Every structure is written in structure tokens, then in C-alpha cells.
Amino acid sequence: MNPTSPTASSSHRLAEPSPAAAFADRHIGPSAEDRAKMLAACGFGSLDELATAAVPHSIRTTRALDLPAPATEAQVLTELRALAARNQPMVQMIGLGYSDTETPPVIRRNVLENPAWYTAYTPYQPEISQGRLEALVNFQTMVSDLTGLPVTGASLLDEATAAAEAMTLVRRANRATTSDRFLLDAACLPQTIAVVRTRAEALGIAVEVVDLEAGLPDGEFFGVLLQYPNVNGALRDDTSLVRAAHDRGAQVVVAADLLALTLLRPPGEMGADVVVGSAQRFGVPLMYGGPHAGFLSVRKGLERTLPGRLVGVSVDAAGRPAYRLALQTREQHIRREKATSNICTAQVLLAVIAGMYAVYHGPAGLRAIATRVHRSAAVLAEGLRRGGVEVVSAYFFDTVRARVPGRAAEVVAEGRRRGVNLRLADADHVVIACDEVTTTDHLALVWAAFGVGPYDIDELDTATADAMPEELRRTSSYLTHPVFERHHSETSMLRYLRGLADDDFALDRGMIPLGSCTMKLNPTAAMEPISWREFAGIHPFAPIEDAQGYLALIRQLESWLAEVTGYAAVSLQPNAGSQGELAGLLAIRAYHRDQGQAERDVCLIPSSAHGTNAASAVMAGMRVVVVAAAADGTVDLDDLRAKIAAHRDRLAAIMVTYPSTHGVYEEDIRALCELVHEAGGQVYVDGANLNALLGLARIGEFGGDVSHLNLHKTFCIPHGGGGPGVGPVAVREHLAPYLPNHPLVAEAGPSTGVGPVSAAPFGSAGILPISWAYIRMMGGPGLRLATETAVLAANYVATRLAPHYSVLYTGRNGLVAHECIIDLRPAKETGVSVDDVAKRLIDYGFHAPTMSFPVAGTLMVEPTESEDLAELDRFCDTMIAIKGEIDRVARGEWPADDHPLRNAPHTIEMLAGEWPHAYTREEAAYPVASLRRRKYWSPVRRIDQAYGDRNLVCVCPPPDAFAE
Template sequence: MSVTPTHRTFADRHMGVTADSDRDQMLGALGFDSLDALVDAAVPADIRMDAPLALPGARSEEEILGDLRGLANQNTVMTQMIGQGFYDTHTPPVIRRNVLESPAWYTAYTPYQPEISQGRLEALLNFQTMVSDLTGLDVANASMLDESSAAAEAVLLMRRASKAAATAKAVIDQNLFPQTINVILGRAEALDFTVEVADLSQGLPEGDIFGIVLQQPGGDGAVVDHAAIIAEAKERGAMTTIIADLLALTLITSPGEQGADVAVGNTQRFGVPLFYGGPHAAYLSIRAGLERALPGRLVGVSRDAEGRQACRLALQTREQHIRREKATSNICTAQALLAITASMYVLYHGADGLKGIAERTHAHARTIAAGLTAAGIRVASASFFDTVTAIVPDRADAVIAAAADRGINLRRIDAGAVGISADETTTAAHVARVLEAFAAAGFDVAAPEAAALGDYAFDAALARTSDYLTQPIFWEHRSETQMLRYLRRLADRDLALDRTMIPLGSCTMKLNSTAEMESISWPEFAGIHPYAPADQTAGWRALIEDLERRLVEITGYAGVSVQPNSGAQGEYAGLNAIRAYHVARGESQRTICLIPASAHGTNAASAVLAGMRVVVVKNLETGTIDMDDLKAKIEKHAHELAAIMITYPSTYGVYDTDVREVCARVHDAGGQVYIDGANMNALVGVAQPGKFGGDVSHLNLHKTFAIPHGGGGPGVGPIGVAEHLLPYLPSDPRAVAGVAGSATPVVATLFGSAGVLPISYAYIAMMGGDGLTDATRHALLGANYIAAQLRDHFPVLFTGAGGLVAHECILDLRELTKVSGVTAEDVAKRLIDFGFHAPTLAFPVAGTLMVEPTESEALDEIERFIEAMIAIRAEIQEIIDGRFEVVDSPLRNAPHTAEGVIAGEWDRAYSREQAAYPVARLRTDKYFPPVARIDGAFGDRNLVCACPAPEAFED
């Protein structure tokens, strides 16, 4: 056991290998006497930085928390009644503490290995069931990125599923939120199809239509009976999407009952803080028959090898890293952590609790409307749920200022109209202050008793009479004790970073320190509305500007936008910037995007969604780009070449030495270079993509910059761009929609998922330039040490200069599979028995495992992984030597549950001890998976993606 020196800086605590003896042991195994020598050998000299990162000196944990407190204090916390898709809410403390602030939940990875993800999969199944029930549709997915981008995805879904002519258009109601309209228009402009904004209360416009989009309640708060327009759309062969407020749907007839095909919206008001705009889990639900067109992830129920019910991600071939340019979307990162929070909020309150919250919210809105009317102020619509629009000719600014003086933010619609949105947190005192701001004081503001069914402020025909949330899960956990134990029980089923190394290549599962996480739930950050006035958000804007400056220095670009709220959205935004740049220069014919076979998996899907055509460039057997093929493709498509997308270091885990030549050749042909920043963990402080040929890169803050993955989201994918692309960074989504060749928004808020940006801000500030560079060096050290220790047991597929890799390595099992029958999946499942999450399976090369230890893992944990892999190799050898057949092996039968090991007769060819305790150290710390290997094909053949109905529990 090595002795670790006293920790003095945050960087010391962030790095796993801190003892000189451990570092020397690892370097010695690689033949180097220093980390600098290792970096000099691994990283091409012609891309190396000339000087250290010019960042402020590293801050201590205490100092950064003081800095963040100072920034937070510059924000003004108001009563937020702006609405427009964002509402204040109470997060039950038991959920805040045990989900949002619990590393068991926020450090988990996307549940691609379902046997060790049953807790978060069950929570997401609850989310899907909640959405499906409230929207009255058959199937809901496991969350989307935000409401506006979900609405855009719904339009694309209708376009794919429609039988209308290819030239048909989408029609969206003018009473959608402005930010939603602008995001949809931007997506359509990229894909070159027509979207018409119309007043659908007057019927459908002329022409072929593949789909329409409505909102309930509307952008002005009006609750409208959409039955007639939906029926007309069906008669014309068009599909219908309704953007629906889930809280309102506890009182209002559901979209499914009104005949909609698709429903989308946000779940933010179900216990998720405002977070200055995100992260928030959006939803998308569909009628039966559209499952194969559904974007995003879908949790389904299947069974395991021992007959248990088990959850998994269903229909996984839709995932874009597999389907690439044939993917239905580029939604790689969902919002799993926030979806789980929303689902637990619903479990905590139940159907009756949600309805009570909705009725109280509605009652306050009715009081506001009545008070305004009594004062002679006209209300735009007498039919509403939570939002009232007051008509105040030429008085809007004065009213809003008067409300702000009373601590309340209202929505300015125009100079003569003001929106007021009630929510769960609204009180009679708030209502009184609102009426005072309108000079309508003196009205009795005591909230009335909940109105009887049919006595709401909307047509009785729209009042919901159908049941929802009747499944036992929604009424079994109503006390805090029950909820606490349920959350613990689910968390115990999973393997997250708080238990074990997650050695996923390309996904950088590193330390998410508590000091980085602590500030995000402070009210001064979490309680700010994204559309609050600028003078109330000075702290947020200062933090974001400082973070952007630091990212500019790290990447070498001219500017950064943090709007994209996932890596895939960052890719889309970056390609949009390239496309707009070409259009603005009169070269709209440039639509070809070259993508090497070694590129990151989401690249092709993003290129297609940005309106580009994908042309694949070959890779050589060494893993490097085939320069002859690149030259041929450039020559063939020179006039149409828009861009090349390269991942650097490549997804094969190596630094290509000819990256500058690749960039130069594309530039000479008039194209742009997109450098995917997914592997920035191997570049920070060592090389800057903006300086060695890149025109644009996205960064994964949820990878390199320490935002936790949260079980599949939140993520942030900001883009850095060169000077000439600055005008094409994502625009303010509330601004007037632009024209072709201009910037477009990608999500509903200017700063995307701002709520988690303090994490990366704190990480960069506490590490400082030297610490960030040291993290890169240690990432290279860990990956190369694993490669060296395992090379004699599993071939390392690709290497660069001197046989070295970058921050990850690919272990090649294909020859072993040929001689033993053991697959890479078998190894992934067997690693569960050793207490490990599997490396990345079958990507980027089928039959392989891609391993990334990150800089945060100690030598002891790295050695534990090496020991497990060597033990597994010995078990493979037992099959090769004929000790037992592969079907009878511990590998094919992995993972082993506790019940499977101890129950009944043991008739397998290996011992119970080998099944459960293949190495000695497991006897003191053993994780047993809750289920055995899951039958994925059964789950797809028998698709169940919601909780069982109460009838399933009858005898």
C-alpha cells in the first residue's frame, strides 16, 4: 500500500495518483522517467502549445465557494411569475438531498449496461408512465433536452412518419411560446422544409401539410378546445403535436383524448428548480405505431436469464452512435437526473397531490383575473389555467416596474400586454402585490376553495374526467420514510462512480467533486428565471462570461457559446454555424460533410440534422485517416465541401500525426474543420484545437470539465469558434427569427443548461492552468499503463507514436472470440461480478472494449481493474483449453446474482466461489447485481414501456 502525501491543493485531491512512488511505478512500466517525457513521446510536437495556459492561479475549495457566493449575491431572487414555460416549484427536501445532491444518482452513467442500472431504469420507467398517463398517449420516452428542442424533434417525427408528399409543410400555431417557434424554424431551415406560422383558431391554411403543432395552454395562457382543428388535420392527412403543460393536464382533457398523435413539453415544474433555464427534463409521448420513429431513449421491460422482470433500454438500434447518419435524432444526452427528480416528485405527491397543486395554482390565477376585471382591466382570454394576460395599453412597462418594486417579475408581452403566471409557490400575498402593481388593490385575494369539476375557468367540456397515475407505484411512497427508503433501494441496485471506477472510453467518468456541486442548489443560482431582467442576473452573467473566457483560452478559439445543452446539440450548433457561414458567402451548395470512420458516433447524425450529406472517409489499419481516400473525396466534392468532422485524439484513442495536413487540405478546398471535443481530456493544457486547424469545436462539459453524467444527462456542449464564425453562434431564442445564413437558436434559453455551469467554473478555477495540464498528463499515464499491463492478455488495437495511446485504449477481443466463442459483451457482463462497470462495448469497433481510466483513479483502483481483466482472460483460456464450453462458462452466465449463487442445486461446470468471488479482494467488498443477464430481444418483441396497471397485481 503506497503512502499518499498530505493534500494541499484541489488538484492533489482531484488526481488519483498522488504518491510519487505510484507515479514512478507507472512511468517505469512505460519506460519513462517523467510525465513530461511521456507527453513528449505521445503528443505530436507540431500541435503542442508554445506556452502554458494563461489562466488565473488555482483557487482552493474555500476560496471558490467564497467566489461563487459573491457571484450568487449579485443575482436578485424575485418571485417569478414570468411563466413562458418556466415556473417556480418546491423541490421536496428528501428528493433534493437524496437525488439531486446524491452522488449515487448524479455520478451514474447512461444505462447501456442494464444489469447494473436497474435503479435508474425503474425511476425512468416511472417517468415514462407518468408522462404517458398525463398526456393520454401510449408511449413516452425517457426524457428530452428541453421543451423547444423537443417540439422541433416532434416536427421531425411527424415528417418521418407522415405519408404526405415530400414537399408538404408543417404548420405551427402562432400562439406557441416565441422561443419554441424560433427553434422549430431554425431546425426546418437547416433541413430545407417549410414551416408556416398561422392562426390555427381560424382553421388550416391551404396546401399539403404533414403535421401541425398546437400548445395547451397557449402562449398567452388561453385554454382552447382543439378538437375541431385536430379533426380537420386528420381529414387532410396531417398529424398533430400538442405542446402540453403536465400540471395543467391534471385538470384539462389530455392530448391523446383530444386526438393528438404526439405530445411534448417540460417537466420542470415537477420539483426541478428554475436553474436560470436548465437543465430541465422535457418529454415526448406518442400514440401506438410510432415507436420506431421515436427520438431519444426508451426504457422497456424485459426479463433476465433467471426469469425476473428487468428493465433495459428498448429498441437500442435507434441510438445514433450505432445508426450514425440513419439515426432518427442526435439526442445523445437526455436529462435523466432531472427526469428522475420529476418522477420522484410525482411519486411523492401522487395523483391527488398533483391535482391539489394544480387547483391551488388555478385558483390564484382566477383571483388575479377577477381582481383585474373588477378594476376595469381587460383580460385577453377568459379561458385559462395558470396564466392571465392583462391588456394595459401603453402601461406594460410601468406595471412591470411596479411589480418589480414589490419583488415580483411579470412577463412583458408588448407595450400593451402583461402576462402573469401563477405556480405551486404562489400565495395570496403574491396575488395582492400583483394587483397592486396594476393599481387594482383592494380586491379580496384569499384563495378560493378548489373549484368543483367543471367549474374551472375554461370550458367544462375540456375538464378532465379520466383517471391517471393509478399504478401502485404512485401511491406506495407517500410518507418521507417510504420515499427515503425507496430512493436508497433504487440507488443500491446501481453501480455509479461513488462505488467503482467506470472505465468508459470516450465518456470520461472522472471525479465530480462536492465543492464543484455545492453551489448549484443555492437559491441565488437555482431560483432565477431564464428571462429575468439583466439587472437581476449580474452574477449569472459574470460567471458565464468568465467561464467562456477560460474556455476560449483552453481551446484557442475566438469565442464560445454555452447555449447547447448536450454534446450532440453542440455538434448541431457548430455545424449550423458552418452552414450559415457558407450561405452568407453565397456558397449554399456546400453541403458535403466528410466524416472519418474513426469519428465520434454522434457526428453523422448531427451532420444530417444540420442539412448536410455525409461522405465517409476511410481509415487505415493503423487507425489513422487514409490520406489517399481523403484527397480523393476532397477532389470529388471540392465545390460542395462544407466541412470535415474529426475527433481528436481520434475515437481510436490515438493522436493522428497528420492532423494539420488534414485541416489544411480541407481549408484549401474551401471547407471548414469541425474538431469534435469529446476527447478534450487528452488536450487541455497540451494542445488547442483552435490553434492547430479547427474552425469550430464542441466541448463536453459533462466529460472533460467535471459536470456529472447523471445517469444520462444533464450535459452541456458549448461550442468554440474561430473569428469568422462568431456571427453564427447560437442566437437568443426569444429574438425575432432570422433569415437563411444567420445564427439560429438551438434551445429555449440563451445560456442553455446554465444551472450546472458553476460546476465547470469551479473545476477550472480550482485546478488552474497547471492543474488542468497535469490532469491531461495523468489521463495519458493511466491509459498507457493499462494498455501496457494488458497488452499481453488482450491486444491493444490502435497505438500512435512509440506504441503509445492517448487517454483511452481499445482492447481487441476479436481473435479470442474466434477461438473461444467469448464475446466482448460476455467480458462486459463478467466485469459486473468483479464490481466494475464495463468499458465502452463494441464502439468504435465491433468486438472490442474501449477503456478510459481518467486522471481521477488511484493506482489501487487501476490495478483492481487490471487484476479483473487478467482473471477474465484466464477464464477465457479455460474455455480454449476445453475445461468447459462457452455456454457453460462463468462468462456466458455472467453476471451472477446473489440468489442465483446461493439458491437451489448448483449444476454449473464452475464453482459458486468462482461465480461470485473470482478474486480474493471481493470477499470484503462485493456488489451483487439485482438481475442476471437480460434478454434484450424478448423486450423488443414484447414492448412494454410503462409501469404495470393495478390489474396486474390482482390474483
């Protein structure tokens, strides 16, 4: 016998790769050996023993998750390649607010695909967020310059929701009329009209869609929305219409195309009060509808009513300019039942890309791109005219509407046969939109679809005039700040992006232990596919057959999310947790109405709830009634019973976070649900803390009727400096008919739905492959192990810190869930504030935990499952060392007004200069020896928040502001 030949008795078998070893053990930070050490420190012998002690038996699920067996990273990428191959990225000439674009490779590789940018958190600690804040100031400056209005927010979710936010903004700001009537031009984008209607219906606003070509209708109205250029591409000078609206006491919102505004007179110069839109065509891929950065600009006087985030310029402790979130308290903690918006997640990463696109191309480059786009449309139109096709509008920017009586469908079908997606407007009209990637070959394909041509392109181009009227041509300058002229070479851009990233602290540097934010690993294998052309190049309104891979992925992800939550149906349309909340509450509202109980409008909300909960309830047309918390942080059931008794006939819902915002598994959650159900209400369970439940409990099984889920928390979509996010809404069967739908894509939701809450049918579909891949690689056992390890990590941190700090709330057996609240209020006796501790953590190389929420003067710590034991210990050692520093202040070893915590963070410049402090440079910069080898340095000293609010500057400061 040949000794090298295989035999049945051979012990050397070719082993299959172990999926768990391939991914779950890499995603979960602590090894099995480390988990054993952590369990021993907490007094447990196994993860199951810990889960049994921590999680109430009444909510534990009785069966394992029914998910596919976990796959390796390589297997998942192969499966995603197969799904991507089922998509057809045609030449996209549909328009409707979405354009194909070129993402400069230097921006794609160094921003979109760079964890230094995509793993960063919302810049609530501005000293360590200077890079992304500068990038957002660039974005704000770009949008303000192009719209002609002085103040722009740091990005919204999409154009349609920006328009809805603008509607409520002008309603609040308009004191000239008490009218609840809002006008929309019939020539606005259809998805914008639909989202505005969804939002308006719940708020009691009467939306009226009118043809404004003939002027304003009779009667009072508080505002009007115009589209510029309009849905069919036509250009119209609305200056007189804006003036007429103002004369009648109304305010005017204009939805505008940023690229067009490089050539066209800006709406601000026409008198617009608010300008909204999308920055998508500034280098952000189509991504089947998102994520994309919306924008909202306002005239002077409206800046303090802006929804979402606004980046401003302040000064640090040395008097040097520094960036921070302006009006931060309003945005960070949301004004609860007094809220005017529930926006929490923005689209920061995409806003950064759009702003950098403008920095890279500069004003001349943008003008050249816009000119080429316009010339493509003008030449296209002239070719159609020469072939006898009627072009409806004489003036347009990038979009041509052609009249072909009775044969529009035939033309669109022929275009598809040739690889081009055109838009079927009706039986007689075809609309064609040009963009940055349009070539002369594409024009030839379109002409052929219409049955005209071919043409000599050079001759046609020479003979064709522009199609923009003189009175609408832009004469004002834009992007005059030097940042838009300095970085046009790839070398310069590369170094600029690297320098900004170096200023920031993101997850690639160290742990970001933020309570309720779940800053876990964003797996590289899951991130990779979002850049693939087959996912990135699909238009959201392409025929559904072009997106079969997307549709299969979406349906699988919906079913997996339903399985892990115990719900019957899921909609992936909401593109932020706040929008998921709104969609869920709208479903409850619609259900009650269909039951003949429209009077049910009271929403009970525990005092500890996330601020967006109350804000979303208000936006859904409900009245908020607060339920008190008991001394242990749980919902006070006696107060709940009293509130139910007082509002029984009008009770619509309760919104409760589980595990609670205080970081504990509440024992009485089933009883709470039963009390609300018995009174005829519905139970909304906020899914922000789902990372403590997966594999152990299902919300739909223990009493929830509806939940939103944060895919950017539990399911690994990165936070991206404050967004993107996805906030799917999951419901029990009786609420499924009321999930969001969409007027342009029937597959997006039920015909009986509440309408769209996002511009795109499936929201931010372009990042759904991330969560799909995560679940596919983890499988049911991996998800459960992640949950158990997250709970273990939180209890390990609480155990190690308990001798030094009070852990404010614990549940059964003295345990916490996935996060713990550390009480720093006793330190106030020494003059040390929670803010001091947060800034001192920067010196040690950490992002601070969630500060003063849900309890003022505390830190809420969520370590997640993906931080290893060494990093957990480093954090605990740091917190213990900081307690030692507080004790030194208490003992009088350092003056109360001059110690490392009070002056943190310390910069290199501080250490290099004169040193007047009562502690040493070494104590300031290197409080532990490990920092000598690798240390993050804050680029600025502590920032004066109040100064920035008193002196609001939200565009790029002049370069000399940073000079000595």
C-alpha cells in the same frame, strides 16, 4: 524580549494554503509517488517525457494556459457566493413554459445532491442500471398517463427541441402527403417557434406561423404544432382542429403543460399524434433555464420512430422482469447518415426528479397542487376585473393576460419594484403566471402593481368560479399504478430512493472506464452551488439585471474555454454535445452562404467517427461522405485526398475527432486540416477527447475552425444516468458571427447568429457553476497535470494488459492517448463474446468499458486522471483474471456453454438456489478475495435484449409481474 512575540528572524511563518494541495492533488487519483511507479512501468522518467513521446510535436502549444491561479475549494465557494449574490431571485410570474416549484427536500438531498444518482452513466449495461431504469419507467408512465398517449421516451433536452424532434418525426411518419410545410400556431411559446425554425431551415422544411383561432389555412401541410394552454394562458378545445388536420392528411403535435393535464382533458383524447413539453415544474428548479427534462409521447404506431431513449421491460435469464433501453442499437450507435435524430445526451437526472415528484405526491397530491395553482390564477383575474382591468381570456389554467392600454410597461416596472417579475407582452398587455409557490401575498403584490385592491382574499376566493370550461375538464384517471400511491411518507420515499440506488452501479462504487465518455470525479465542492437559491431560482427570461452573477460567470467560463482551446469565441447555449455539433455545422453552413458558396454541402466524416457526427451533419442539411481509416486506425490521407478531389467544389467541412476515436494522437492532423482548408472547406474537431489535450495542445492552433466541448466529460459536469450535459460550441473568429442566439435575450449571442438550438438563452445554465469551479480550482497547471495523468493512466493500463490482450491501435512510440482499445475478438474461438466479458466485469465490481465501439468485439478503456493506482491495478488484475477464465474455457476445463463468463452476472438468488454449473459458487461470486469484504451484487441476471424489442412494454408493469 518576549519569547512568544513574532520576530523578523522567526522561522515559524503562517503559510498560505496551497491550492494545488487543496484540490488538484485530491482530484487527481495517483499521488506523485504512484505516478512515478506508473511512469517506470511505461518506461518513462517524468510526465513531460511521456507527453513528449506521445503527443506529436506539430500540435504542441508553445505557451502555458493563461488562467487565474488555482484556488482552494473554500476560496471558490466564497467567489461563487459573491457571484450568486449578484443574482436576484424575484417572485417569478413570467411563465413562458417555466414555473417556480418546490423540490421536496427528500428528493433534492437523495437524488439531485446524491452521487449515487448523479455519477451514474447511461444505462447501456442494464443489469447494473435497474434503479435508474425503474425511475425512468416511472417518468414514462407519468407522462403517458397525463398526455393520454401510450408511449413516452425517457426524456429529451427541453420543450423546444422536443417540438423540433416531433416535427421531423411526423414528417417521416406521414405518408399521406409529400408537402414540406409545417404549421405552428402563433400562440406557441416564442422560444419553441425559434428553435423549430432553426432546425427546419437546415432540413428544407417550410415553417409557417399562423393564427389558428380562425382555423387551418389553405394548402397542403404535413403537420401542425399547437400549444395547450397557449402562450397567453388561454384554453381552447382543439378537438375539431385536430380532426380537420387529420382529414387533410396532416399529423398533429401538441405542446402541453403536464401539471395542467391533471385537471384538463389530455391531448391524446383530442386525437393528437404527438405530445411534447417540459417536466420542469414537477420539482425541478428554474436554474436560469436548465437542465430540465423535456418529454415526447406518441400514439400507437409511432413508437419505433421516437428520437432519443426509450426504456422498456424485458426478462432476465431467469425469466424475471427486468428493465433495459428498448431499441438500444438505434440510440447507442446512432444511425449515422441514415439518422433521423442526433440525440445522445438526455436529461435523465432531471427526469428522475420529475418522476419522483409524481411518485411522492401521487395523483391526489398533483391534483391538489394543480387546483391551488389554478385557483390562484382565477382569484388573481377576478381581483383585476373588480379593479376595472380587462382580463383577455375567460378560460385559462395558470396564466392571466391583462389589458392595460398604454401602461403595460409601467405595471411591469411597478411589479419589479415590489419584487415580482411579470411579463411585458406588448405596450398594452401584461401576462401573469401563477405556480406552485404562488401565495396570497404574491397576488396582493400583483394587484398593487396594477393599482387595484386590496381585497378580502377569503371573500374573493369564495365568490370566484373556476376558469376552465366543462368540455375541457379531465374525466379519465391517471397514475393508477401502485408506485404512485406507496411512497407518500418521507420514510417510505427515502427507503425507495435508497433501494433503487442500491440496485445501481455508479462512480461512487467504482471505476467506470468508458472510452470517449471520460467518467471522472465530479467534485463535491463544484456540485454544491447548483442548489443555492440564487442560482436555482432565476427565470431564464428574467430581466438581465436579475442575472448579473450568472452573466459574469458565463462570460468568464466562455473566456476560459476559449483560452484552453485556442478559439476566439464560445457559446454555452447547446445543452448537449449533439446540439453543440449541430450549432457548429450550422455556423459553417451560414459562413459558406455568406461567402456566396451555398452549394458547399458535403461533409467528410472518417469511418471511425462518433455516430452523432454523421447524424448532426444530416440535420444541418449536409451530405455525408465517409473517409476510410488506414490499417493503424488513423484517417487514410490518400482516401481523404481522393474524396476532396471528387467533391472539391461542394466541400463544406470535415468532422474529425482528436485524439482519434481509436485512442491515438494522429501525426497528420495538421496536414489533414491543410488539405481541407486548401479545398475551401472548414475543419470541425469533435471535442469529445479534449481530456487528452488540455494544457498540451490547442485545437484552434493546429487547424480546427470549430469544436464542441463536452462539459459533462472533460469539465466535470456529472453524467447523471445519461444526462444532464452541456455541449458548448467554440469557433475561430470568422465563424463567431454565426454562433447561436435567442429571440428573447440579446446577450445570448450575435444578432447575425443562426438562431437558437436550445429553449433557454444560455442552455443548461444551472450547471455551469460546476465547470467554472473545476477550472477555477485546477488552474492552468492543474488542468495540464490532469491531462498528463489521464494519458499516463491509459498507457499504464495498456502496458499492464499488453501481455494478455492485444492493444488494437497505438500511435507514435507505441503509445496511446487517454484511452486504449483491448481486442477480445480472439476469444470468439472459445465461444466467449465481448458481451460475456462485459457482464463478467460486473461480478468483479466494475462497469464495463465501452463495448464494440469503434471496433466490434473490443473494449475501449478510458481510466481518466481521477482513478488512483489501487483502482487501476484492481481493474488490470480483473482483466488479467478474466483472461485466465477465457483460457480455462479454451483448455476445456469448463464447458463452452457453462462457465462464469457465459452466466454472468451472478445474483445472490442464483447462489442461494440449486447449483447445476460446472464451476463453483465461489468461482462465480468471489473470483478474487477482496470481494468478500465489499461486493456489488447485480439485482438481475443477464437481460434478454431481443425479447424486449419484440415485446415492447414501456410503462410500469403490474406488481404481480415481479411475483414468483
